Amino acid sequence: MANKLVAHMGLAQSIANRLAARNIRTAKDALSLPEFDLMTLLGVDIKDVKEAVARISEVACPPYQTALSLLEERLMNDTSGSRLPTSLTGLDDALGGGIPFGVLTELVGPSGIGKSQFCLKLSLLAALPASYGGLDGRVIYIDTESKFSSRRMIEIGRNSFPKIFHSEGMAQEMAGRIIVLRQTSLSEITESLQQMKLKLLQHEVKLLVIDSMAALISGEKGSSSSSMSGSHPPKCPFSFLKSIAEFSRIPIVVTNQVRGHNNEEISRYSFLGKDTDRSVEKFETHHVAALGIQWAHAVTIRLIFEAHSGQKFIKVAKSPLSPPLAFPFTVSSSGVTLLSDDGIEMIGQEIGMIRCQGHCILNV
Amino acid sequence: MEVSVLPIASAHKEKLISAGYTTLLSIIGVSASRLAQELIIPHREAVEIIKVTLKCSRAVGLEGTHAVLKGSRTAWEMLSDEQNLKLIRTGSEDFDGILGGGIHCGQVTEMGGVPGIGKTQLGIQLAVNVQIPVSYGGLGAKAIYIDTEGSFMPERAYQIAQACIMDTWENLGFSRKEIEDCQEKMQPDHFLANILYFRICSYTEQIAVINYLDKFLEEHKDVKIVIIDSISFHFRQDFKEMVQRTIVLNEMSRQLMKLAERFAVAVLLLNHVTAKHTEGSFQLTLALGDTWSHSCTNRVILYWDGNDRHARIEKSPYLPSASAPFSVTGKGIRNAIAHCKRLRMM
Numbered sequence: 001m002a003n004k005l006v007a008h009m010g011l012a013q014s015i016a017n018r019l020a021a022r023n024i025r026t027a028k029d030a031l032s033l034p035e036f037d038l039m040t041l042l043g044v045d046i047k048d049v050k051e052a053v054a055r056i057s058e059v060a061c062p063p064y065q066t067a068l069s070l071l072e073e074r075l076m077n078d079t080s081g082s083r084l085p086t087s088l089t090g091l092d093d094a095l096g097g098g099i100p101f102g103v104l105t106e107l108v109g110p111s112g113i114g115k116s117q118f119c120l121k122l123s124l125l126a127a128l129p130a131s132y133g134g135l136d137g138r139v140i141y142i143d144t145e146s147k148f149s150s151r152r153m154i155e156i157g158r159n160s161f162p163k164i165f166h167s168e169g170m171a172q173e174m175a176g177r178i179i180v181l182r183q184t185s186l187s188e189i190t191e192s193l194q195q196m197k198l199k200l201l202q203h204e205v206k207l208l209v210i211d212s213m214a215a216l217i218s219g220e221k222g223s224s225s226s227s228m229s230g231s232h233p234p235k236c237p238f239s240f241l242k243s244i245a246e247f248s249r250i251p252i253v254v255t256n257q258v259r260g261h262n263n264e265e266i267s268r269y270s271f272l273g274k275d276t277d278r279s280v281e282k283f284e285t286h287h288v289a290a291l292g293i294q295w296a297h298a299v300t301i302r303l304i305f306e307a308h309s310g311q312k313f314i315k316v317a318k319s320p321l322s323p324p325l326a327f328p329f330t331v332s333s334s335g336v337t338l339l340s341d342d343g344i345e346m347i348g349q350e351i352g353m354i355r356c357q358g359h360c361i362l363n364v
Numbered sequence: 365m366e367v368s369v370l371p372i373a374s375a376h377k378e379k380l381i382s383a384g385y386t387t388l389l390s391i392i393g394v395s396a397s398r399l400a401q402e403l404i405i406p407h408r409e410a411v412e413i414i415k416v417t418l419k420c421s422r423a424v425g426l427e428g429t430h431a432v433l434k435g436s437r438t439a440w441e442m443l444s445d446e447q448n449l450k451l452i453r454t455g456s457e458d459f460d461g462i463l464g465g466g467i468h469c470g471q472v473t474e475m476g477g478v479p480g481i482g483k484t485q486l487g488i489q490l491a492v493n494v495q496i497p498v499s500y501g502g503l504g505a506k507a508i509y510i511d512t513e514g515s516f517m518p519e520r521a522y523q524i525a526q527a528c529i530m531d532t533w534e535n536l537g538f539s540r541k542e543i544e545d546c547q548e549k550m551q552p553d554h555f556l557a558n559i560l561y562f563r564i565c566s567y568t569e570q571i572a573v574i575n576y577l578d579k580f581l582e583e584h585k586d587v588k589i590v591i592i593d594s595i596s597f598h599f600r601q602d603f604k605e606m607v608q609r610t611i612v613l614n615e616m617s618r619q620l621m622k623l624a625e626r627f628a629v630a631v632l633l634l635n636h637v638t639a640k641h642t643e644g645s646f647q648l649t650l651a652l653g654d655t656w657s658h659s660c661t662n663r664v665i666l667y668w669d670g671n672d673r674h675a676r677i678e679k680s681p682y683l684p685s686a687s688a689p690f691s692v693t694g695k696g697i698r699n700a701i702a703h704c705k706r707l708r709m710m
Contacts, residue, residue: 025665027564027568027572028568028706029569031568031575032568032570032608032612034611034612034614034615035615045524052576052577053575054578055460056571056572057574057575057576058572058575058579059572059574060568060569060572061562061569061572061573061575061576062562062563062564062565062569062573064561064562065560065561066557066558066559066560066561067491067509067516067518067521067555067556067557067559067561068518068553068556068557068559069520069557070518070561071518071519071522071556074518074519096519100602101581102514102525103514144423199541214545221535238597238601239565239566239598239602241602242513243514245514245567246514246563269382269648269649269667270667292639293478293479293636293637293639294600294601294638296479296480296514297479297513297594297597297636297637298597299479299517300514302479304479317480318479320484320485320520321517321520321523322516322577323520323694327558341637346596347671349668349671350671351668352480
């Protein structure tokens with residue numbers, strides 16, 4: 001909509017000519033200028049400018065729909081239920097059926113905890129035939145750290161879905177549906193994703209995984225910590241990824257690393273004052289997500305993988321639908337498995353903390 | 365307006381005309397003593413002429429207390445207008461308490477907080493609450509939801525609408541007839557149908573939709589709240605030049621204030637937080653910079669304090685700075701679960 005041509009908007013001929021002469025061709029050009037500047041630039045009355053801006057705005061504005069029609073449309077289009085089940089019953093229940101289509105889901109946690117294992121399992125699930133509870137689709141797996149292991153994936157498949165993987169040729173077919181991209185620069189990936197946009201729909205891709213997003217962005221920026229905290233936003237393809245998720249109606253899963261929490265770093269407002277009591281101590285003993293707060297605003301669902309008291313947990317840290325729950329899990333030969341399907345309800349801020357084993361042993 | 369229409373002595377009229385005072389405006393603009401001198405009449409009579417002239421001109425709308433300047437109003441008129449302004453409740457009494465009863469129509473309110481604090485939840489809750497029928501103490505109006513991030517979930521809106529209907533019925537103790545009257549209105553589907561949803565994918569579209577609202581609200585007078593979730597998403601990534609961004613943002617905030625006032629709608633802007641370097645340390649603050657922070661009437665920060673979500677009035681022309689706990693439950697925004705009276709004034 002932003003790139004619609006002003007010339008085709010049915011403006012009065014005189015003003016359309018003036019706009020063209022000043023090289024204001026698209027709605028974006030015209031609306032990026034205040035009315036007053038536009039008036040001086042075009043040399044016409046403020047009244048004419050107002051009319052023209054109103055007209056351009058009306059055309060460039062996307063149409064509205066009611067929330068009801070939005071809901072009905074989603075129910076109609078998503079025959080497969082609009083969720084990718086994770087096969088972890090407790091987590092699925094908490095998320096309302098699985099990883100939702102059309103939004104970004106982020107997995108964040110320390111290295112080696114099982115994020116990539118979880119991604120592998122999800123990829124398999126999206127590739128499985130519908131009769132086995134899968135989505136029967138293709139998967140695009142962007143592997144930025146060269147961690148993808150086909151052998152491990154087949155192993156998870158064999159152990160989780162023995163029926164399928166022991167039948168002739170199925171392992172090959174399943175693995176054949178997963179397209180792995182090993183690209184390490186953001187621009188490369190943005191480019192291939194852009195090319196893919198149409199293909200995504202045509203080839204029935206049902207899942208896009210980026211493992212890991214943090215490596216991608218910190219590599220690009222030379223990883224200065226201030227750029228992470230969002231004061232100079234790295235050119236993250238947030239809105240681009242979001243639009244892919246939304247317009248192709250597929251789930252996008254990205255992983256994010258953690259880094260040590262620096263005490264200078266801030267998660268407090270000025271009015272709360274310097275906090276010298278218990279929370280400082282608490283703050284020292286956990287990690288924060290490597291991508292800063294701006295990124296955290298962009299994701300719709302955030303799952304935290306953490307370890308403490310000798311136990312690993314998956315926590316539903318941000319979700320518009322789910323209560324704050326934590327599930328103990330373990331990584332076995334069949335991938336990530338929950339030890340209990342009953343989540344532990346977390347209170348308050350605890351849900352957003354990323355603890356890791358070493359520190360917490362000290363803490364306990 | 366001619367002098368001849370004035371209900372004054374014809375001798376005075378003649379004197380006025382011969383002295384050059386032919387229109388009412390010309391008389392209003394002169395002092396009584398000057399008039400008395402010029403017309404050679406007693407001061408008392410000159411005062412009388414001016415009084416009569418003022419009265420007449422007010423009757424025909426030339427001049428009067430209502431329009432000393434075109435478009436201006438006295439503080440007293442504004443007070444009665446403000447008292448008539450409607451409030452939209454948030455669902456948590458404590459939260460409403462610090463807001464002076466709820467979100468005010470006719471004003472721009474900005475709310476911001478860390479990811480996961482419940483900004484989108486609050487947006488959806490208000491889009492639902494604005495629709496509670498008048499007979500149940502609501503506004504019975506529609507909502508516009510401008511989604512810049514794609515985080516609006518109609519499924520969640522359905523849940524919140526359902527819970528809102530249940531609570532409304534429970535709280536009010538209704539008679540059977542009333543239920544039948546409102547049966548049709550008090551359905552989650554009906555609530556969803558009254559949320560008008562715009563999905564915005566770039567900052568140009570965001571400006572376009574805000575400009576277009578002028579016309580849109582003219583056609584949809586029953587809209588009482590406009591929610592923008594979030595105001596900052598596109599502006600934080602699409603701009604290379606900060607100066608340009610500030611200019612565009614100013615234009616936008618001006619437009620939003622105009623809309624709020626003209627149509628008496630509540631405008632709710634949801635904002636992100638960012639880290640800001642002040643006095644040698646990083647602190648959290650709402651995004652989009654200092655200039656932007658002047659552009660909303662009320663500013664509320666949502667934050668974690670211990671294990672509770674809190675809301676704090678950061679800026680408001682008339683509300684005292686206060687904070688209150690609230691919680692996000694399956695039903696939507698409600699009072700903090702462990703509810704004790706700890707509303708504290710700061």
